Amino acid sequence: MEISQPLLELEWIPRPRLTALRRLEIETVEDLLTHYPRRYEDRHQFPEFPREESEVPICLCGEVVNTQLRRFGGWKKIFEATLQEPGGNALSQPLVCRWFNLHYVQKMIATGQRLVVFGKPRLRGKRLCMEHPEFEVIETDDEISIHFRRITPIYPATEGVSQRLLRSIIYRLLNELPDEPVETRAPARLVTGDRRHALQMIHFPENWQKLQAAREHLVLSEFFGLQMRIASRRAESVGRVGGVHCASGQLQKRFLDALPFELTSAQSKVISEIKADLAAKHPMNRLLQGDVGSGKTVVAIASILLAVEAGFQAALMAPTQILAEQHYAVLRQWLEPLGVRLSLRTAARQEDNSPLPLFANAEVKVPGSAGCQPAVSGSLPETSSGVDEPQYHRRRLPHFERPWAKYMITFTTRGRRQLSEKSRDIVLESLLRWKDRRYDLFAACVMPDHVHLLIEPMIEHTIDSGDLVFFSISKILHSIKSYTANRINKVEKSNDPVWETESFDRVIRSESDLHEKFLYITRNPWEAGVAAATEDYPWVWHSGVDVNAKDAASVTPDFAAGCREGQAGSLPSPSRNDEAQVIVGTHALLYESVTFSNLGLVVIDEQHKFGVAQRARLTAREPAPDVLVMTATPIPRTLTMTVYGDLDVSIIDEMPRNRGRIVTAVRDGSKLGEVLSFLRKELEAGRQAYVIYPLIEESDKLDVKAAAAEFDQWKERLHPLRCELLHGRIPPAEKQATMERFRKGEAKVLVSTTVIEVGVDVPNATLMLIENAERFGLAQLHQLRGRIGRGEHKSYCVLLTSDNSQETAAKLAILEKTINGFEIAEADWDLRGPGDLLGTAQSGLPALKIGSLKTDVELMRRARAAATLIFDKDPGLEWPENQRFRPLIVEEQGRTFSNVS
Numbered sequence: 001m002e003i004s005q006p007l008l009e010l011e012w013i014p015r016p017r018l019t020a021l022r023r024l025e026i027e028t029v030e031d032l033l034t035h036y037p038r039r040y041e042d043r044h045q046f047p048e049f050p051r052e053e054s055e056v057p058i059c060l061c062g063e064v065v066n067t068q069l070r071r072f073g074g075w076k077k078i079f080e081a082t083l084q085e086p087g088g089n090a091l092s093q094p095l096v097c098r099w100f101n102l103h104y105v106q107k108m109i110a111t112g113q114r115l116v117v118f119g120k121p122r123l124r125g126k127r128l129c130m131e132h133p134e135f136e137v138i139e140t141d142d143e144i145s146i147h148f149r150r151i152t153p154i155y156p157a158t159e160g161v162s163q164r165l166l167r168s169i170i171y172r173l174l175n176e177l178p179d180e181p182v183e184t185r186a187p188a189r190l191v192t193g194d195r196r197h198a199l200q201m202i203h204f205p206e207n208w209q210k211l212q213a214a215r216e217h218l219v220l221s222e223f224f225g226l227q228m229r230i231a232s233r234r235a236e237s238v239g240r241v242g243g244v245h246c247a248s249g250q251l252q253k254r255f256l257d258a259l260p261f262e263l264t265s266a267q268s269k270v271i272s273e274i275k276a277d278l279a280a281k282h283p284m285n286r287l288l289q290g291d292v293g294s295g296k297t298v299v300a301i302a303s304i305l306l307a308v309e310a311g312f313q314a315a316l317m318a319p320t321q322i323l324a325e326q327h328y329a330v331l332r333q334w335l336e337p338l339g340v341r342l343s344l345r346t347a348a349r350q351e352d353n354s355p356l357p358l359f360a361n362a363e364v365k366v367p368g369s370a371g372c373q374p375a376v377s378g379s380l381p382e383t384s385s386g387v388d389e390p391q392y393h394r395r396r397l398p399h400f401e402r403p404w405a406k407y408m409i410t411f412t413t414r415g416r417r418q419l420s421e422k423s424r425d426i427v428l429e430s431l432l433r434w435k436d437r438r439y440d441l442f443a444a445c446v447m448p449d450h451v452h453l454l455i456e457p458m459i460e461h462t463i464d465s466g467d468l469v470f471f472s473i474s475k476i477l478h479s480i481k482s483y484t485a486n487r488i489n490k491v492e493k494s495n496d497p498v499w500e501t502e503s504f505d506r507v508i509r510s511e512s513d514l515h516e517k518f519l520y521i522t523r524n525p526w527e528a529g530v531a532a533a534t535e536d537y538p539w540v541w542h543s544g545v546d547v548n549a550k551d552a553a554s555v556t557p558d559f560a561a562g563c564r565e566g567q568a569g570s571l572p573s574p575s576r577n578d579e580a581q582v583i584v585g586t587h588a589l590l591y592e593s594v595t596f597s598n599l600g601l602v603v604i605d606e607q608h609k610f611g612v613a614q615r616a617r618l619t620a621r622e623p624a625p626d627v628l629v630m631t632a633t634p635i636p637r638t639l640t641m642t643v644y645g646d647l648d649v650s651i652i653d654e655m656p657r658n659r660g661r662i663v664t665a666v667r668d669g670s671k672l673g674e675v676l677s678f679l680r681k682e683l684e685a686g687r688q689a690y691v692i693y694p695l696i697e698e699s700d701k702l703d704v705k706a707a708a709a710e711f712d713q714w715k716e717r718l719h720p721l722r723c724e725l726l727h728g729r730i731p732p733a734e735k736q737a738t739m740e741r742f743r744k745g746e747a748k749v750l751v752s753t754t755v756i757e758v759g760v761d762v763p764n765a766t767l768m769l770i771e772n773a774e775r776f777g778l779a780q781l782h783q784l785r786g787r788i789g790r791g792e793h794k795s796y797c798v799l800l801t802s803d804n805s806q807e808t809a810a811k812l813a814i815l816e817k818t819i820n821g822f823e824i825a826e827a828d829w830d831l832r833g834p835g836d837l838l839g840t841a842q843s844g845l846p847a848l849k850i851g852s853l854k855t856d857v858e859l860m861r862r863a864r865a866a867a868t869l870i871f872d873k874d875p876g877l878e879w880p881e882n883q884r885f886r887p888l889i890v891e892e893q894g895r896t897f898s899n900v901s
C-alpha cells in the first residue's frame with residue numbers, strides 16, 4: 001500500500017463508507033490519514049462520576065442500568081439512559097444522559113452496555129444529567145486496544161461513518177503502511193522526525209508529549225508548503241523587469257524640512273525602507289500598515305518625491321472620489337511650491353495644469369453647432385443654424401424609468417449611415433464624457449451604424465420633498481446625440497442627419513441579465529463580423545472590475561484586456577513636457593494606461609478597498625513600477641504573513657504625539673436625549689460632529705430613503721446649527737462641495753453613511769455619533785472612529801445601540817477599552833474568524849487541515865523563514881536537493897493560491 005493509493009482499491013473498506021468519505025473529499029489513503037482528530041479523550045482511566053455541575057466537558061465511562069423513553073408535549077420524546085459508575089461505592093451517584101428527539105440514539109443504546117460519554121454534567125433537580133453528550137458504545141473487547149486504554153482520537157463528526165469505524169480504518173491503514181518513511185516535504189532543520197511517525201502519533205499518540213511533537217511536525221509541514229508557494233510567487237515578482245526609481249532625495253528633503261512637525265521614528269524608518277526598495281532594480285511590492293491617523297500620507301508623499309526627482313511619474317490611487325480629492329488637495333499644498341506638476345484624474349473631474357488632450361477642444365464652439373453646450377444643459381439645441389439637427393424622440397413615460405435601474409440602450413444612425421473611424425472616436429469620447437456625471441457606464445460599443453450602451457442613470461438632483469430625480473434617458477441620449485452629431489458632420493463634411501430619432505431601451509432585470517447584455521455589447525463587433533476574431537476593435541469600452549466583481553470575474557481576462565487595450569490605443573497621449581509628474585486619482589486610473597508614459601511608482605491607498613486582481617493588473621506591466629499599498633486596517637501578524645505573504649511589510653506602529661485623546665462610550669438608544677445635549681454643548685464650543693448611520697448596501701434605495709428621513713430629524717434636533725447630508729449616491733461634485741463646507745467649518749454636522757469611512761481628515765471634527773452601532777463590524781467601527789481625534793482637542797465617540805444582546809455588548813465593549821487597531825483586529829478575529837475579518841472578496845485564506853493561523857503564529861514564522869531561505873539561495877528552485885519541494889508549489893497552485901497575491 002502506498003500513501004497516494006485510492007481507498008477504492010482497498011477491498012476491506014465497506015463500499016457504503018467510501019461514499020460517505022467521498023462526501024468529505026476523502027479519496028486516498030493520504031486524505032484519510034490527514035483527516036486529523038478534532039480532540040482526544042484520555043481513556044486510560046476515567047474520572048469518578050462527579051457530584052456537581054461542571055462548565056468543562058468531561059469524559060466518563062459507565063454501565064447502562066436503565067433506559068427510558070418519555071414523551072412530552074404530544075410528539076416530542078426524550079430518551080434517557082442511566083449510567084452507573086463501574087465499581088462505584090455506595091455514595092456514587094448515577095448519571096442520566098438525555099437526548100431529545102433523536103430516535104436513532106435509542107436504537108443504539110441498551111441496558112447492560114458499557115458507554116463512554118463526553119459532555120457537561122448539569123444538575124436537574126436532584127439528578128446529575130448530561131444533555132446530548134457525545135457517546136460511544138463499547139461493544140466487544142477485541143478492539144479495545146484501538147478505542148480504549150489509550151489517548152483516543154475523536155474525529156470531526158461525519159454522517160455515515162462512526163467514530164469507531166473511522167478509527168478502525170485509520171488504525172489499519174497506519175499498520176499496513178510500509179515502514180519506509182512517507183516522504184517528509186520540509187527541510188530537516190525545520191521539522192524533527194519523519195512524517196510517517198508523526199501521522200502515527202497524531203492519530204494514536206503514545207502520550208501527550210508525542211502528540212504535541214507530532215502536531216508540531218505536521219503543522220510546520222503544512223505551513224511550510226503554504227510559505228513555499230508564497231515565496232515562489234515572490235521570487236517570481238522579484239525576478240521581473242523593474243527599474244531604479246530613486247533619486248538622491250533633494251526634493252524629499254525640501255518637503256520634510258517644510259513640514260510643521262517632526263516625523264515619528266516609525267515614519268522615518270518606513271521611509272528609509274521604501275527608499276531602499278526604490279533604489280533597487282527589482283520592483284517594489286510593499287505593504288504599509290498603519291492605524292488610521294498614523295501619518296501614512298506623509299510617507300506616501302516622501303516616497304513619491306524620490307521617484308519624481310528621478311524623472312518618473314508617480315500615481316496615487318484612492319478608493320473613492322472624496323479621498324482622491326482630499327489627497328489631491330493635500331498634495332497640491334505640499335508639491336506645488338516644490339514645482340512638481342500635479343494632476344487629478346477621477347471619473348467625475350479632471351483637473352490639470354494643462355487641459356486633458358482628450359477634451360481639450362470640448363468648449364470650442366463649432367459654428368452652427370449647439371452640441372457643445374456644457375454637459376449640464378438639458379435644452380434642445382437650436383436647429384435653425386446650418387446643421388439639420390434630428391428631432392429627438394422625447395419619451396413621454398418617464399415613470400417607466402426607475403431609480404437605480406440599469407438600461408441597455410441602442411440607437412442607430414439615420415438610414416444606416418456608416419460612421420467613419422474618426423466619427424466612432426467622437427462617439428466613444430462623448431459616451432465617456434458623461435460617464436460618472438450623468439450615468440454609470442458599464443459597457444459601450446460603437447458599431448459602424450449603431451451604438452449600444454449599458455448604463456445606470458445617476459441622481460440629477462434632490463427635490464425638497466427629499467425625493468431623488470435621476471437623469472432621464474431622453475436627456476442622456478439627447479446630450480450624446482447632439483454633441484456628436486455636429487462633430488461627426490464636421491469631420492465627415494456632411495449635412496445629413498446623423499441619428500435616428502428613435503432609440504431602444506430595456507431595463508436590466510437581474511444580475512444574469514446584466515451579465516448577458518454586458519457580454520453582448522462587449523462582443524458585438526466580433527459576433528457581428530465587423531471585426532475579425534484576431535483583430536482589435538477599438539470602439540468597445542467596458543468598466544472592467546468597476547462593475548460588480550462577479551460580473552467582471554466571469555468575463556475572461558484576455559477578452560477584457562483586449563477590449564481595454566483597444567480603447568487605450570484610440571486616445572491621444574499627452575506630450576511629455578507639460579505632462580503631470582504626479583497623478584492622483586481613483587482606482588479607475590488603472591484602466592487609463594494612456595495617462596502614464598513613464599510610471600515609476602504607484603501608491604495605492606486603503607488596500608482593503610482595492611481588489612487583488614487590480615493589483616495584479618498593475619504589477620503585470622513591463623517594466624513593472626514600484627508598488628506601495630497602504631492599509632489602515634491592521635490585521636493580525638499571522639494573517640499578514642499568509643494573505644500578504646508576497647509583500648514586504650512596513651508598519652507604522654506609533655502615533656504622532658500631538659493627538660487628543662478619544663473617549664468612546666456605548667449608550668442605549670433610549671439615552672439619545674442626554675447624548676444630544678452633550679453634543680450641542682460641544683458643537684457650541686466650536687467643534688464639529690459626524691453622525692453615522694448604517695447603510696448596508698450603498699445601492700439600496702430603501703436605505704437612501706431612510707437616510708433622507710434621518711437627515712430631516714437631525715436638522716430639527718440640532719437647529720439652527722448647519723447639518724449636511726452625505727451618502728454614496730450623491731453625485732461626486734455635490735459630495736465634494738459638501739465635504740468642502742464641512743472641512744471649512746461652515747457645516748457643523750455631517751450626517752453620513754460610511755462613505756466617510758476611510759481617510760477623511762478634518763481635525764476640528766471631534767465628535768462622532770454612530771447609530772445602530774451593532775450593525776457595523778468592529779474593524780469598520782474602528783475605521784470610522786479614526787475620523788476623530790485628529791486634532792489637539794479631546795474627542796468623543798458615542799456608539800448608540802438598542803440591541804442589548806451579549807454579543808453586541810461584548811463587541812462594543814472592545815472599542816470602549818482600546819483604540820489600538822491591532823488589538824481590535826485580534827479581538828475581531830476571536831469574534832468572527834479570519835474570513836470575515838478580511839472580507840470574502842479577497843480573503844485568499846488557505847484551507848488548512850491542522851495548523852491554526854491564530855494560535856500557531858510562531859510555527860508560521862519558522863516555516864516562513866525556512867521557505868524564504870530556500871528561495872533566497874535558489875530562486876528558480878533548481879538545486880537537486882530542492883527538487884523534492886517542487887510538488888508543493890505546483891500541486892496546489894490552482895486551488896489555494898490563486899487568491900493570495
Ligand code: ADP
Binds near residue numbers: 261262267292293298
Ligand atoms: P493616515 O495614516 O490615516 O492616512 P494621515 O496621513 O492622513 O493619516 O495623517 C493624519 C494627520 O496627521 C494629518 O493631518 C497629518 O498631517 C498629521 N501627521 C502626520 N504625521 C505626523 C507627525 N509625525 N506628527 C504630527 N502630525 C502628523
Ligand code: MG
Binds near residue numbers: 296297605758759
Ligand atoms: Mg489615509
